[in-house]
Amino acid sequence: MLQTTEFALLRRVATEQAESRAPSLVAAVVRGGDLVWTGARGKVDGAGPTADTQYRIGSITKTFVAVLVLRLRDEGKLDLNDxxxxxxxxxxFGNVTIAQLLAHTAGLTSESPGAWWERSEGADWETLASSLAQDALRHRSGARFHYTNVGYGVLGELVARLRGVSWLDALRAEVLEPLDMARTTPHPRAPAALGWAVHPFADVLLNEPTPDAGAMAPAGQLWSTVTDLARWVRFIGGDTGDVLHPDTVAEMRVPAHVDDNDVWTNGYGLGFEALRIGGRRLSGHSGSMPGFLASVLIDARTGTGALALANSTSGVGIVTLSADLINLVEEHEPELPAEWEPMAEADPELLGLTGLWHWGPTPYTLRLLPAGWLLLAPVNGRGRQARFLPVTRDTWIGQDGYYAGETLTLCRDTEGNPSHFDLATFVFTREPYGTAEAIPGGVDPQGWRTRQD
Known part of the structure; x- marks a missing residue:
């Protein structure tokens, strides 16, 4: 990073630590697959925290559990609609689906009954399940977003049932070890920060407890470091190693529901938060436990991500800080676009399909992309557009928006020449309402008129 960029990043961290009165605060920026900057303020055991200092990461734990569930799905051991x-x-509440639990739309109660689980020694699964025997659902399943820590305790038990080992053992073997995240653990290992509450009206501290959450641990038990979480930020952005296919992680990032329905800024996918901040669409998760706050975010489009960790119960704008670090990097050092290069090869028949097509009277352009992909978009830029992945000579599957999963089919005449496209029953012809025999409802035999009578 340029010195001016690094100073801007450090100043943002220093301002947050001072104004929020955080005992310590450490942050980092990930870019292009690398940890490119770290900064810290405050003290842990009398010295500044480092990239190897552990902090409790709270609900970021949920993202690891979600990855374990999606691995099971990709292996065919469960369906998200099960x-x-x-x-x-x-x-x-056995009728709720796996997908609903992942996306916090199951309607399940937010917290486990009884004592405040984050500050209490946790019990086993049987105890948790029996405490939920009545009134566990607060909303109709699928009706709305309702964040539920309990739901991830349930998902941890699901992983344990299907793997035959604890969710933590599965996590170590399937995720942490392959990604070389040895400093992500269920309990602190030195060097680690103590968790503190800061008095609201005086600059004094109160140590917070860090008990084992038992069956609720999948909701927020883990501790981690800047170095390990930088790898996790890259994972969320699509650098997944052999743990998950990047397409599965991209699926996890898509909002399944939003928390504010007007112009949404907060949504939730299959284990990842989806945020709109400062004109960017960010993916990741925040975390809080008594004594600790944490955030990991990445702009998957640019590959720039950030994380922040603090040992304070409240008061630190941890998510805003992470988002601001991403924006500072993009503003101070915007990446140059990749050089344009011609395609290595292009199928002449596909080239012949490019250009203008019409859905009724509306003109669209069809562009040929590398590897035989197609892009169909309205000429005026308003309306539905999508990329299409080739499947056979004459079929493509939509990858975006409204047409995701729908089939684009090239229809041919009796001589085998391209006639029109059929996209989920919508017909596209070379001329407006051309190829009359292909148009549902037919075409007025009088054709285009100059008058309305």
Whole structure:
């Protein structure tokens, strides 16, 4: 990073630590697959925290559990539409689906009944399940977003049932070891920060407890470091190693529901938060436990991400800080666009399909992309557009927006020449309402008129 960029980043961290009165605060920026900057303020055991100092990461733990569940899905061991009862029978909410639990749309109660679980020694699964025997659902399943720590305790049990080992053992073997994240652990290992509450009206501290959360641990147990979480930021952005296919992680980033329905700024996918901040669409997760705050975010489009860790119960704008670090990097050192180069090869028949096509009277352009992909978009830029992945000689599958998963089919005449496209029953012809026999409802035999009578 340029010195001016590094100073701007450090100043942002220093301002947050001072104004929020955080005992310590450490942050980092990831770019292009590398940890490119770290900064810290405050003290841990009398010295500045480092990239190897552990902090409790709270609900960022949920992202690891979600990855374990999606691995099971990709292996065919479950379907996201499966009811919970299929894999974890006997609960009072067995009709909710795995996808709903991942996306916090199951309607399940937010916290486990009884004592405040984040400050209490946790019990086992049987105790948690029995405490939820009545009134576990607060909303109709699928009706709305309702954040539920309990739901991820349930998902941890799901992983354990299907793997035959604890969710932590599965996490170590399937995620942490392959990604070389040895400093991500269920309990602190030195050097580690103590968790503090800061008095609201005096500059004094109160040590917070860090008990084992038992069956609720999948909701927020883990501790980690800047170095390990930088690898996790890259993972969320699509640098997944062999742990998950990048397409699965991209699926996890897509909002399944939003928390504010007007002009949404906060959404949730399959284990990842989706945020709109400063004109950017960011993916990741925040975390809080008594004594600690954490955030990991990445702009998957640019590959620039950031993380921040603090040992304070509240008061630190940890998510805003991470987002601001991303924006500072993009403003001070915007990446140059990749050089344009011609395609290595292009199918002449596909080239012949490019250009103007019409859905009724509306003109679209069809562009040929590398590897035989197609891009269909309205000429005026307003309306539905999508990329299409080739499947056979005459079929492509939509990858974006409204047409995601829909089939674009090239229809041919009796002589085998291209006639029109059929896209989920919408017909595209070379001329407006051309190829009359292909137009549903037919075409007025009088053709285009100059008058309305």
């Amino acid at each position: 009811p919970l009862d299929k894999h974890v029978p006997g609960t009072s």
